[in-house]
Each structure stands twice: as C-alpha cells, then as structure tokens.
Amino acid sequence: MDDLTTVAGRLWGALGGAEDALERLEVVGDRRVLPSIVDVTGFAGACAAAVALAVGEVLAARGAGAPPPVRVDTRRAAATFLSERLFRPEGWSLPDLWDPISGDHAAADGWVRLHANYPWHRGAALSALGLPDDAERDIVARTVGERPAEEIESAVVAAGGCAAALRSSDTWSTHPHGAVAVHEPLLRRDATFEGPGRPFPAPDGRPLAGVRVVDLTRVIAGPVCTRLLAAHGAEVIRVDPPGFAEVGALLPETTIGKRRLALDLTQESDQEHLGRLVAGADVVVHGLRPGALDDLGLGPAWWRERRPGLVVAALDAYGWDGPWADRRGFDSLVQMSVGIAHAGMVATGAEHPVPLPAQALDHGAGHVLAAGILLALADGAAGGPAVDLRTSLVGVANHLRAMPDPDGIGLEPPSWGDDDVERRETGWGPGWGVPAPRDVDGWPGRWDIPAGPLASRR
Template sequence: MNVDADLAVISHLVDGDDQPLPRVEVTGPPSMAASAFDVDRALAASAAYAVAAADRVGGLRGGPVPTRSIDLEHLLAFCTTHVEVDGEAVPAWADLSGVYETTDGRHLQIHCNFDHHATGVVQRLGCASTRESVAAAIGERNAFELEAALIADGMIAAVVRTLDEWADHPHARATADLPLVSVEQIADAPPRALATGSDADAPLRGVRVVDCSRVLAGPVAGQMLAGAGADVIRIGAEHLPSVPIGVMATGFGKRNAYADIETDAGRTALWELLSESDVWIDAYRPGALASHGFTPERVAAARPGIVIVQVCAFDWVGPWAGRRGFDSIIQSTTGVRAAGGEWAVGDDGEPAGVGPIGLPVQALDYATGFLAAGVASQLVARRAASGGSWLARLSLLRTRDWLLSMGGPTAFRPSPVAVDDRFLDEIDSDFGRIRSVRPFVGAWPGPPTRLGSSSPTW
C-alpha cells in the first residue's frame, strides 16, 4: 500500500513546513480489515505519519534516517488493544457496555467502561445492574429521549444514527469543513536547537512529553512518542477512573504520576513539569484543564516554544462542542455503525442482517493517536527551524470524516482482526507477566507501570 500521497497531505497541514517526510513502506495485502470503510488506509497512513515525523527529527539531530516498513497485518493486530496478564486476557469492555434495542425500533449504545458511568445508567433506568435488566429497561424507552436524558446526567450514550441522519445534524454541518489537523502558532519564541546525536531506535531521545490523557487516542499518542525515545510522563489524579486494559496497552515506556490539579500541590507540580517540557498532550475533555488555569496561552507563556497537542471527541466548535465521547460513540452517532450493519454480507453475498456493526478495531482512536504523535514530532522539528509556540488540535470526529473521505461504504463480510502469535511478546511488569502485541516499528523502552507509581518530576 502506497501512502506517500496521504503523508504529503497530512504534513502540509502544518503551514509553512515544506520539508518532505522520510518515506515509509506499508506491506501486506489490501482490504485486510473487514469493514464498510477503508480502515486499512486510514491506519496505515496515520501510523506511517507518526513514524516518519519522528524519524525526521532524528535526521535533523544528525542521526540516521532508516528505511521503515510497516506490516499492515501487524499494525491491525496492534490496534486490537490485545493484552494478557499471567495468561488471562484483559477485557476490553465492561459488562453493561454495548448496543441495545429500544422500543421505537432504534438502537442505543451505552459506554460503561468507567464504573460511575455504569452506575449512572442503572440509576437513570431504575433497574438492576445486569445486562439482562438493562436490556429490558432500554427496550421500553425511546432512543432519542433516553440518549438526551443520559447525556444530561453526564453519562455516555449514543443513538445509532444513519449516515444521512448525521449529515443533516447541526453539529455535522458545523464541523464538516474542519481540517484533519488544525495547527496554529500561539506565541513567539526563539528556535530551540535539537540535541545532537541520535539513533534509529530513539529519534526523539531527549524530547520531554507531558501526557495528560485517558482512553485511548491521547495515550496512543504518548505511547508512540515514548516508543520513538521521548521521555514521557503520564499525569493523572488518584480519584479519576481508568480502564485497566488502556493503562497497560498504552503504558509501555511511560512513567505514571499523580498531580491532582484540584490541589495547590498538584497544580504546582504540573506547572513545574510543563515549564521544562517540549510537548504537552491535553486529551481531557475541552476546558477541563483550562478551568484550572492550564490554558494553551498560559502554558506557552510559562514555557516558550512548547508544542501543545489537544485531542477530543466531538471537537471544539458546533452545538456539541466538548461533548463527552469515545471512538465507539462517534461511530454510533455519526452513521458508521449503522452503515456497517447495512453493508455487511454473508458468504453468499446476501445482506447479513445482523444489526449495527462497528469498525473491526477502534480505528478512530488509534488513527487520531498516531496523527497526534506525528504532528507533535513535526512541530518539534518546525520549532527547531523557526521557533514559536504551537497548538495542534485533533478530534475523533475529524478522523471519522477523513476515514469516510477515503470511500465507502462498500459490501464486506464481517470478521474479527486476528492477532497472530508471531506479533506477541511477553514482559514482566508491575501488573504481572504481560503478553501483548509488540510495536510495529522499533521496540518499547520498558513495560507499563501502575498509575501513580512515579513522582511528578523530571
């Protein structure tokens, strides 16, 4: 698969940067991911961008620029978030999460991977906290009314809309023309020279990254930067919920620390980290960190030349700006899941009639994470050449629109993404013996660590 044209388009979103990225070859047969949309291309292009942008930084530091190759089958396995601990698979979904039928013949998805979201759904429905009870209760409710009630409660829910229904939605119209990645210089700063000396396995060695993110695109971005040699410290707070599989799968090579910004000590710790960092990943809901004073402008003033990469679900503009969401919720809301069910066929080529079907992996999360890592690296290189403090923004919604721009929907036979044993490695960790998909380029610098296991200092 040739992704050269896609890489050129993505890299040119950084205005004024006309330096070509190193070429990355993608190998493997096309149409490996069973989907109504071109998941293969979106993941291959975004992953290649992350790799190429990091390698360009390594080249600017005087290191070698290797010829990279990404095995598409390996990449898809990587995007399954496959993790085993001591021989037991770590579940990717909570018991109550999923898509349910409603009384009006529609489908509603609820996302309950955080315990407080599961509790809130059960309280709203007034039922027992079992999948059977939740299904029965949702089956008696109107899809749009229940979606609105759950959203008002601060829960995560989505009516499975069709592509046409979404296209007519005010938020779709408000965000339709947004670029895949928006980049702007938010302050002046002198060029910051890159440290000399690099190697192919660590082109970002010496780059410091503060990773404020949870599940899944933001952590993937930090993971890719760590895999390229950056010093990545993930910051959270003890009271915030997490998803174990996400912490493990995206924690390789990162340090994990707590800095509760609702406290003076936590705010001070985060300011001190940012004042000595090169990249800040802000992947919490829009405004969450800014409400505690951590706005891009203030951070750029405290650390001239910083690269800020913000990631969210529904974007920063439109009537649903800042709305809570995850990959699967975007799929349901925007017609991707409905199209999957409509275009799925059986072995005889006839409609499968299996109801809504999502993408075979969390492709919006992973592609957005790869893109975020790539733009962070590209802006580190841009800052070295011309200076400036930079802000880049990406959203799952923009990535969804990019995926659909590649074509489809088309007929497909549903099948899961296989995780071949040859892509798996084992390593001892704080969690036990972890078996997971090794990186599709390079190697992780270390195992995942438990949240809060490091101090919030460089």
C-alpha cells in the same frame, strides 16, 4: 481502491508534511487485512507511515543526516490498531474491558449505545434511566426498549453520562452538530508567538532523546499518541488524579514506556508540581474537554508562562466547534453518531449496529497527534514557533468516511498468532503484546519502561 502510498500521501499532506518525503516510503503486505466498509487497513498503514516519516524529519532537524527510509508493513499496522485486543497475559488475567451495561441496546425506534466503563458514567446512565445502581443488563435493555433512542441519549448526557443514538450519515449531516462537525479537519495547527520552539541537540541513540512529554490523557487515543513518542525515546510522564480508576484492561498497553505520577490538580501544591514538570517539558498532551483546564486555572496562559516554547496537543471526541464541542465521547459512540455503525449494518444486512473492526478512530487520532507533534518538534528544532495542535475522533471519522471500501466488508478476518506479538514484562506479570514500531530504517522503536499500575501518590 487507491494504493497505500497514495492513501498515505493524502494523510501526510493533511498533516502538513512535505510531499517529497513520500519518496522515502515503501509499503509491503496485503492491501486489505481488516474487513470493513471503509479502508481501515489503508488508514492504519497511512498512520504508521505518517509517524515514521515525521520521525525522519525530527532526525534531520536534529542534525542526524538525511531522513532515513521508511518501510510500513500493513499487517503490523493493522495489528497496532488492535493492540489492546491482541495483548495476552501469561499466568494472570485481565479484568473485563466493558462494564456489563455498556454496549448497544435496542430502543423503541432504533438503537442507542451506552458507555459505562467508568463508575461515574455507569451511575449517570442508570440514574437517567431511573434504575438502581445494581441494575443488570437485562433490566437496562428492557427500560431502553420502552423509549426513543435520542431521548435516551439526551437523558444520559444531561445526567453527565455517555451515550449515542444510531444515526445514518445523511441524518448526521443535517443534525445541528453534525452539520458543523462534518467539516472538522484531521488536525488543527495553530502557531503561537510567545516564543520559538526549542532547538534540540543531535539525538543520543534515540530520535527523541532528551524530549520530555507531560501526558494528561486517558483511555486509548491520547495514550496511543504518547506511547508512540515514548517508543522513539521521549521521556513521557503520565499524570493522573490520586486513586483514578482507569479501565484496567487497557493499562498493559496504555502505560508502557511511561513514568506514572499522581497529582491532584485541584490542589495548589500539586499544580505547582505540575508547573515544574511543564517548565522542563517540550510537549503537553491532554484529552480534557474544552474549558476543563480553564476551570482549574490551567488555561493557555498558565502553560506558556512556564514554558513559552511548549507544544500543546489536545484531542476531544466530537470536534472543537458546534453544540456538542464539549460533549463527552468515545470511539464507539462517535461511530454510532456519524453513520459508520449504521453503514456497517446496512452493508452486512445485520439487524444491529456494525462498528469498525478496530477502535480505528482512537488509534488514528493517537497516530495523527503523534505525527503532528513530531513535525512541530522538527519545526522547533529549526527555529520555528511553538504550536497548539488539536485533533478529534470526529475529525478522524471524517477522514475515514472519505475512504469507502464496499468490497472490504466481506473479507475474512485475519488470524493473529505468535508472530504478531512479542513477550514483554509488565507490573502484573509477563504477557504478549504488539511490538513497538520498527518502520524507520536504522531507528527501531522500543519501550524502556514496562507497563504497570497507575501511580497512587506523587
């Protein structure tokens, strides 16, 4: 298995980072922390390194001197990939992370995973199965068991829900979408020439001081990206529809460091409000499926009219080409589709799918997109063009699948304790969470806005 500096170098190179920047990187800690069939520990450390190195590039581009040294601790990087699981409320309780019918179900010929954490996805799954809205898990399991896995997958997706049949890597590589998606890169970077990026003045106490980010993301991957930017001083404004029912168990981690605003983007007045935000922004990050913004009249031309130098960063589940390019998806579903959960099952001898020990596709995509944005901002500060950035869960999966670690699956899981978290205030009460990144020498990250409920009005 390669040393972590080499692993970080491959990821950094895939993002377009300069090779000599790796001379600033020091890695400490155990080479393996998380048990897995692929090198999740190395990937988490490489992701932390990429963000930290990119912060240094921004500092240099803003006139703060030579990029500072970077020191990555593998245990802390692994903890960051588990941040939503390691958060501990103090004196109050989190809601359940998973809907009762979410998870893996044995089908007539294999396994299928249902993702029903949003009410509309739960309704779609139950409708596709011909079950009432109040159906319990045992009824769902019995119904799924009577039908083939891919038939269940197709029916749920056709109903507007989210499901994935368990496939091996070989099966995925010959699947109509898999044959395309296996070539999806870690990050796509397309320069736009409507105008140059914006040069920034020297940072005022924080690497991203004065940078505004409009955040139109949900769940884990996108919010991880934007909270990383917030940790380094960006003003992040998260925009949700009024009354949006986000997965409540995630909010203590995904809203931290962000202002929160409710806008109904089907309404002209709220589109105008968003337009004013964008006109003063430097970055927009969204996780909407291809075409969703165009359907609202908010396509690329709309953004560029209001801010020609804008960095627009997007992520999706199954990649940007192929028949599933617009398919709804989540980390756990992509792991089922591409062969990761199947490989874990085979390696452990289990009779059920065995996923990665963390939502590594989500956290990886968030870090990759954050590092890409930081590099784009550094280019813009030097007079480079504005760019569009795109990553996907399947692109991250491709990168991870090329990092096998067969011996890692037998590693004993780590014990996490008070030294891995810090106390913080939230809108629901105090709690304990994984700290902001402290990898950049002299520029430790922090979150200035406590996590809290989503905004209910403008």
